[in-house]
Amino acid sequence: MGWRPSRASSPAGAALSLGMVPIESPDQHAAFADALARVRARLEPPPPPERLWPTIAAAAFFAFAAMTFATAAILAPPAQLTPISDVRGAV
Numbered sequence: 001m002g003w004r005p006s007r008a009s010s011p012a013g014a015a016l017s018l019g020m021v022p023i024e025s026p027d028q029h030a031a032f033a034d035a036l037a038r039v040r041a042r043l044e045p046p047p048p049p050e051r052l053w054p055t056i057a058a059a060a061f062f063a064f065a066a067m068t069f070a071t072a073a074i075l076a077p078p079a080q081l082t083p084i085s086d087v088r089g090a091v
């Protein structure tokens with residue numbers, strides 16, 4: 001199926017043979033403006049894809065930091081709750 005010249009004598013017949021639909025609205029200017037807006041929206045370049053690596057890098061960093069702090073909390077010696085002067089004796 002390729003393009004072939006129309007045998008229609010009117011511009012409306014030529015438009016129909018190319019697959020275009022004639023405007024059948026009471027307000028043809030508004031319908032044309034709507035159609036023009038749709039075409040312009042389709043002609044805009046697509047938005048660039050969002051990059052995923054910054055999100056993954058941040059998640060990996062915070063996961064590593066959480067594991068590091070958890071390990072330090074487990075391996076750290078217990079806190080001394082008595083004042084040092086009580087342990088050494090009065091000076």
